Amino acid sequence: MENLQNEYLFPEIFMREFLHTQKYPHARVIRLGIGNTTEPIPDIITSAMAEESKGGLLTVNLAEESGRRNLNETHLTVNKGIMGVDQTYYANRDDMRASLFTMETESRSTQKHAHALSTVEGYRGYGAEQGHMALRMSIAQRFYKNMGIEGNEVFVSDGAQCDISRLQMLFGSNVTVAVQDPSFPAYIDSSVIAGRAGNFQEETGKYKNIVYLNCRPENNFFPDLSTASRADLIFFCSPNNPTGNAASWHQLKQLVEFAKANGSIIVYDSSYAAYISDGSPRSIYEIPGAREVAIEISSFSKFAGFTGVRLGWTVVPEELLYANGFPVIKDYNRIVCTCFNGASNIAQAGGLACLSAEGYQAITNVVDYYKENAKIIIDTFRALGLKVYGGKNAPYIWVHFPGLSSWDVFNQILEKTHIVTIPGKGFGPAGEGYIRVGAFGHRETILEASARLKNFFVTDNI
Amino acid sequence: MENLQNEYLFPEIFMREFLHTQKYPHARVIRLGIGNTTEPIPDIITSAMAEESKGGLLTVNLAEESGRRNLNETHLTVNKGIMGVDQTYYANRDDMRASLFTMETESRSTQKHAHALSTVEGYRGYGAEQGHMALRMSIAQRFYKNMGIEGNEVFVSDGAQCDISRLQMLFGSNVTVAVQDPSFPAYIDSSVIAGRAGNFQEETGKYKNIVYLNCRPENNFFPDLSTASRADLIFFCSPNNPTGNAASWHQLKQLVEFAKANGSIIVYDSSYAAYISDGSPRSIYEIPGAREVAIEISSFSKFAGFTGVRLGWTVVPEELLYANGFPVIKDYNRIVCTCFNGASNIAQAGGLACLSAEGYQAITNVVDYYKENAKIIIDTFRALGLKVYGGKNAPYIWVHFPGLSSWDVFNQILEKTHIVTIPGKGFGPAGEGYIRVGAFGHRETILEASARLKNFFVTDNI
Numbered sequence: 001m002e003n004l005q006n007e008y009l010f011p012e013i014f015m016r017e018f019l020h021t022q023k024y025p026h027a028r029v030i031r032l033g034i035g036n037t038t039e040p041i042p043d044i045i046t047s048a049m050a051e052e053s054k055g056g057l058l059t060v061n062l063a064e065e066s067g068r069r070n071l072n073e074t075h076l077t078v079n080k081g082i083m084g085v086d087q088t089y090y091a092n093r094d095d096m097r098a099s100l101f102t103m104e105t106e107s108r109s110t111q112k113h114a115h116a117l118s119t120v121e122g123y124r125g126y127g128a129e130q131g132h133m134a135l136r137m138s139i140a141q142r143f144y145k146n147m148g149i150e151g152n153e154v155f156v157s158d159g160a161q162c163d164i165s166r167l168q169m170l171f172g173s174n175v176t177v178a179v180q181d182p183s184f185p186a187y188i189d190s191s192v193i194a195g196r197a198g199n200f201q202e203e204t205g206k207y208k209n210i211v212y213l214n215c216r217p218e219n220n221f222f223p224d225l226s227t228a229s230r231a232d233l234i235f236f237c238s239p240n241n242p243t244g245n246a247a248s249w250h251q252l253k254q255l256v257e258f259a260k261a262n263g264s265i266i267v268y269d270s271s272y273a274a275y276i277s278d279g280s281p282r283s284i285y286e287i288p289g290a291r292e293v294a295i296e297i298s299s300f301s302k303f304a305g306f307t308g309v310r311l312g313w314t315v316v317p318e319e320l321l322y323a324n325g326f327p328v329i330k331d332y333n334r335i336v337c338t339c340f341n342g343a344s345n346i347a348q349a350g351g352l353a354c355l356s357a358e359g360y361q362a363i364t365n366v367v368d369y370y371k372e373n374a375k376i377i378i379d380t381f382r383a384l385g386l387k388v389y390g391g392k393n394a395p396y397i398w399v400h401f402p403g404l405s406s407w408d409v410f411n412q413i414l415e416k417t418h419i420v421t422i423p424g425k426g427f428g429p430a431g432e433g434y435i436r437v438g439a440f441g442h443r444e445t446i447l448e449a450s451a452r453l454k455n456f457f458v459t460d461n462i
Numbered sequence: 463m464e465n466l467q468n469e470y471l472f473p474e475i476f477m478r479e480f481l482h483t484q485k486y487p488h489a490r491v492i493r494l495g496i497g498n499t500t501e502p503i504p505d506i507i508t509s510a511m512a513e514e515s516k517g518g519l520l521t522v523n524l525a526e527e528s529g530r531r532n533l534n535e536t537h538l539t540v541n542k543g544i545m546g547v548d549q550t551y552y553a554n555r556d557d558m559r560a561s562l563f564t565m566e567t568e569s570r571s572t573q574k575h576a577h578a579l580s581t582v583e584g585y586r587g588y589g590a591e592q593g594h595m596a597l598r599m600s601i602a603q604r605f606y607k608n609m610g611i612e613g614n615e616v617f618v619s620d621g622a623q624c625d626i627s628r629l630q631m632l633f634g635s636n637v638t639v640a641v642q643d644p645s646f647p648a649y650i651d652s653s654v655i656a657g658r659a660g661n662f663q664e665e666t667g668k669y670k671n672i673v674y675l676n677c678r679p680e681n682n683f684f685p686d687l688s689t690a691s692r693a694d695l696i697f698f699c700s701p702n703n704p705t706g707n708a709a710s711w712h713q714l715k716q717l718v719e720f721a722k723a724n725g726s727i728i729v730y731d732s733s734y735a736a737y738i739s740d741g742s743p744r745s746i747y748e749i750p751g752a753r754e755v756a757i758e759i760s761s762f763s764k765f766a767g768f769t770g771v772r773l774g775w776t777v778v779p780e781e782l783l784y785a786n787g788f789p790v791i792k793d794y795n796r797i798v799c800t801c802f803n804g805a806s807n808i809a810q811a812g813g814l815a816c817l818s819a820e821g822y823q824a825i826t827n828v829v830d831y832y833k834e835n836a837k838i839i840i841d842t843f844r845a846l847g848l849k850v851y852g853g854k855n856a857p858y859i860w861v862h863f864p865g866l867s868s869w870d871v872f873n874q875i876l877e878k879t880h881i882v883t884i885p886g887k888g889f890g891p892a893g894e895g896y897i898r899v900g901a902f903g904h905r906e907t908i909l910e911a912s913a914r915l916k917n918f919f920v921t922d923n924i
Contacts, residue, residue, distance in 0.1 A: 308804070442582070
């Protein structure tokens, strides 16, 4: 812990915003810093959650349905279990619940009237640690169609950030780590906490034992893998936070081949995949062979405005093996059962509603709204003559201020326009000279920010 | 991971139940195994959660209220922050939100009509990683009155089991661990995953580097600390899972003194405190000096039937310091910000409703219901001439079968009565010869279980 250089980036940004509001108590601060969603969650989804807590059978029926479909597979697996291969990640509480034997609870849940957590019929306690099977199967179906991912390979969680730490626990402290530079700070900070980062080196701004994969406009935001050092784990986020850049199919193919050649495991973060507009891959599993080398983490946060509701998932394919041939999925299942106890059943009901046809359309509209915001921000900075990246496949815009300190730019913009952004250096040494601007906000706020920025840069150039 | 001996206990029990239902598809299985709550959540609480997802301002008003009360403290602390002492665990997002400056969101949230996640006015994204300040303060007030615990020392989470792992991350792999024997298996299993347990020794059934504190009827379920080995961390659960025994004030005083003398940190698990009937301490902080040596983890799961909703908390007192004088709370705050992102806002709204006067009364009634169940189970086994422990201060009954293997007893009872229990050995070597019977169930189920047990033991004695 002592090795950590600073407070975690986002609370630090909050603190600076807070101090700013103390200095300027009447300023109307605009927050384009933390990637915090602002638009309402479509009613179809909140209704599903309210019904989970107040009444309604939406998810139970679905779970029963998929339970039936899944029954044969479950039986098979349990039989494998008897033969000495433990497969509890199949035969979990939900599979059992879904199997509709004459168990107490089950006989009740087949009653066809409204259920609720406040009724004897509708109450549900612990769910499966791995998530409701109906939701796991819906995620597999919605995001990984034709990629060979099954529901039992999807582990539902309370968010991607939490899953990063659970993966760190999985791999222990004797592994080496590579990250994109710049990247979401939790990859490095959780590696430091796990004790595998080595000392921080002031001169480079890097941790000694972490491999930094340079991702700048000069190299199309993709590292030169022919010269990159090997690492056991490669954290790779696409569309990238903070640069907003989505890796192409050919780039990801190189990455998969690099991992395969080096015996590395890719931890692929697709939390922003819903924002992709240009046909770039939305999942690492679009790349042939990725099932053998990659874990994928993802989230409902930016996709469905669930930042506060808390829901995400991690995919661990069965083909992913340790060097000794043992399947990683078995260990990850053990971590999930021991160190986690499932996502909130209410959040899961909301997640399932997001994946229905109507729910999916509704949240796609919200994503489109943020993408429109991003376009306004891009146009604003371009009009000011600045080089701008991202925003097309992600809700983040990466603005270049050549030769300037990113913390100075952050401070200047905050001081003069009361707009909170994030200094690029917070995401790694390669972020120096950049700021990240988020596209989350009500339209009128984004337009107001645009006007302030134009005014500031014209009258008071940085 | 390879060092782990078995699957995690509870999925293993599920698997056995599942196989049993395959063997006897028409049996009506009664589950007194996993401590899974069965009774509906009182409507006042589910309404609060439904309103968090559908509408309503219950928690926002409370948050604003307590925000106001907390405002001076927040300012003070931020000022300390400027003076070089980082205190971001105070000045979090909620404090800022509560401070009611003229920020965008805040100006909206003061509108006095209904808010909802589906409305522009009511939508909320990320909350504080540490939990809503109103909930943190309510927990401090409800459970730690006159014990000197403040809201900022309470970290809201998605459950005690998850917090155990976050604490394991906090302390790294070079610490030694002591546990009660028997105890909740997550303490040991998460220690094994963290790499600090050493090898498993078949002959003793113990991990080499873990200190097992013997807790049996013979020693009043409290270890002889005069002969106990020192450990850096002592996991201590009271009322204990599985024995159901609550430690007395004098026993806990010994424990605190032992920790103080040895420079140990106690991780005190009070998840079952709501079940205490006999005046035993409900918190370690009832013991003088505990603030300097103890962390307390606790949960809404068994207290409010939130097993599926997922809500818990951890208290880290400011006086708790590492050997070098650094406050543990700062590192724990960093873990929470980096490896966690806050409990679901909907679950938190439910938690706050549980702590209102009306909500608290309603859930106390549910706890009393389970305690009545426990009494029925105790009477059943006593009538059969067996020695029975626990059940008075906890929803678990610990039944002694002298000289028998606990897995054999488990299997026999399941085979002959279709009742699922848990074999004591699953909780550690000192659990051999016992089974744990849970008191969670509908009354008619418990009565049916009682009848089956009486019939079995009379006609077909074990």
